[in-house]
Amino acid sequence: MRAVFATDLSEASRAAFRSRTCLHCLDAIGVSEVHLFTVVPDNVSGSLPGMDAASDASEALEPQRETFEAAGFDVETHVARGAPYRRINGLAERLPADLTVVGSRGQSPLRNRLIGDTVRNVARTSVVPLLVERIDDGSDTAADADATLTQEHLFREILYVTDFSDNAERAFEFLPRLRRAADRVTLLHVLERERTDRGESFAVARERLAExxxxLDRRMDVETDIAVRSGEAVEGILAEERRIDPTLTLLGARGTSRLRRLLLGNVSESVIARGTSNVLLVPPASVPPR
Incomplete structure (x- = not known):
């Protein structure tokens, strides 16, 4: 597998690359080729005396390159200018990549900078699966140097969320790729009011999840569990995260709400912003090139 790792070169972003456990997880799911990528914003001038922004960024990527190479990965580094989400997704599409990895910091609105910016836009336009690694700043006043990954074991305990749509089924088909790194998968369906109004019941949902x-038990040889909750989708997902403390929440990138909106704007963005686990978004097969 080929992965694009997007980094803003901050210490918090570097935290996602320092964990040997994290790198072992990536190796376990078959990632062998890593493309380290950073974007120099257009408003950063490379014409100032003694300053070449692109060269400085390329040099700053070297410690991360060395970390990956020491772990046995083939590594290339890339620096580009422009809108980060366009450049990140553009590289992932051109390679093509099997996975894009970005970091997200904080759970409170004031610390959710990347949710309102790069992560949200990457997720909305990605044509490859996107892994959002949650980075813990430690406290509202913590320095970047204190940043660590919230969950080092990326794929050990997986919460798979389904609304039984085609997009959720595509995310389900991604699960066997994680079998060498996963110990347990919990399958969750949130029974919203509009579904009960159409006659869906807890018994029907549990039967579909059990199937x-x-x-998964046949294809992955992992322990499985099922859960059905009632109420609003985001609250149901977050409640299940609190109950089982997964290392990863897996969702399809789009859903089937009444307005046919992006699941991202409806559910996934809230799960990324308010949840406690890493998030893996799998886009639908019909996503057009960006």
Whole structure:
């Protein structure tokens, strides 16, 4: 597998690259080729005396390159100018990559800078699966030097969320790729009011989840569990995260709400912003090139 790792070169971003456990998880799911990528904003001038922004950024990527190479990965580094989300997704599409990895810091609105910017836009336009690694700043006043990954074992405990749509099924088909790194998968369906109004019941939802759990048991040889909650989707997902403390929450990137909106704007963005686990978004097969 080929992965694009997007970094803003901050210490918080570097935290995502220092964990040997994290790198072992990536190796376990078959990642062998890593493309380290950073974007120099257009408003950063490279014409100032003694300053070449692109060269400085390329040099700053070297410690991260050395970390990956020491762990046995083939590594290339890339520096570009422009809108970060366009450049990140553009590189992932050109390679093409099997996975894009970005870091996200903080859970409170004031610390959610990347949710309102790069992560949200990458997720909305990505044509490859996107892994959002949650980085813990430690406290509202902590320095970047104190940043660590919230969950080092990226794929050990997985919460798979499904609304039984085609997009959720595509995310389900991604699960077997994680089998060498996963110990347990919990399958969750949130029974919203509009679904009960159409006659869906807890019994039907549990039966459908049980069928998928049995399929995973055959294909992945992992422990599985199922859960059905009622109420609003985001609150149901966050409640299940609190109950089982997964290392990864897996969702399809789009859903089937009444308005046919992006699941990202409806659910996924809230899960990334308010949740406690890493998030893996799998886009639908029909996503057009960006």
């Amino acid at each position: 998928r759990a049995a399929d």
